[in-house]
Amino acid sequence: MTDLLPHEKGFHVSWDQLHRDARALSWRLQSNVPEGGWRAVVAITRGGMAPAMIVARELDIRTVDTISVKSYDHQTQSEPRIIKSPDMDVVGDGSGILIVDDLVDTGRTLEVVRRAMPKAHVATVYAKPKGRPMVDTFITEVSQDTWIFFPWDMALQYVKPFHGADD
Numbered sequence: 384m385t386d387l388l389p390h391e392k393g394f395h396v397s398w399d400q401l402h403r404d405a406r407a408l409s410w411r412l413q414s415n416v417p418e419g420g421w422r423a424v425v426a427i428t429r430g431g432m433a434p435a436m437i438v439a440r441e442l443d444i445r446t447v448d449t450i451s452v453k454s455y456d457h458q459t460q461s462e463p464r465i466i467k468s469p470d471m472d473v474v475g476d477g478s479g480i481l482i483v484d485d486l487v488d489t490g491r492t493l494e495v496v497r498r499a500m501p502k503a504h505v506a507t508v509y510a511k512p513k514g515r516p517m518v519d520t521f522i523t524e525v526s527q528d529t530w531i532f533f534p535w536d537m538a539l540q541y542v543k544p545f546h547g548a549d550d
């Protein structure tokens with residue numbers, strides 16, 4: 384669903400913007416590199432996969448795994464659950480592991496992920512205030528009532544000019 388209620392705001396992110404913001408996240412993460420370097424990136428599917436790829440490329444991390452947490456059906460949240468775990472022999476308690484997601488909203492997804500890898504470093508590109516305490520590093524904060532639209536959920540389309548739009 385892309386319909387917004389009147390009080391809700393939309394923050395539309397293009398591929399180009401996502402690329403820039405994920406690069407900025409990589410840059411910021413350089414000051415948090417653990418002793419011995421990052422052992423692996425774990426992307427939270429599906430939204431974390433695009434930023435995780437960019438971060439892994441920028442930081443030259445070759446081992447990339449995934450954790451799948453299902454918590455939303457469109458814009459309606461349900462109880463988050465892990466439906467696919469990363470290789471626990473690799474990630475262990477999370478030491479030296481960089482978890483990447485596109486955004487944190489309520490923080491419920493990260494709550495579940497952090498429980499599985501308590502010592503991991505958690506990075507998201509975007510953050511809303513409620514979920515912010517669950518993230519170690521992020522780039523842009525938006526208000527809680529803003530819905531972030533990602534490029535993979537959008538398409539270019541014609542829009543009417545403002546002048547005469549209500550005619």
Ligand SMILES: O=P(O)(O)OC[C@H]1O[C@H](OP(=O)(O)OP(=O)(O)O)[C@H](O)[C@@H]1O
Pocket residue numbers: 427428429430431452453454455463484485486487488489490491492493514
């Ligand atoms: O902080 P929260 O309130 O838990 O919300 C944030 C999570 O919700 C979205 O994923 P979603 O579960 O919709 O799945 P997707 O990444 O496959 O789209 C988003 O990509 C985050 O992973």
Ligand code: HPA
Pocket residue numbers: 455486488529530531532533
């Ligand atoms: O603002 C959002 N945008 C896209 N997906 C989301 N999942 C939780 N919050 C959001």
Ligand SMILES: [Mg+2]
Pocket residue numbers: 427428429430431484485
């Ligand atoms: Mg997600």
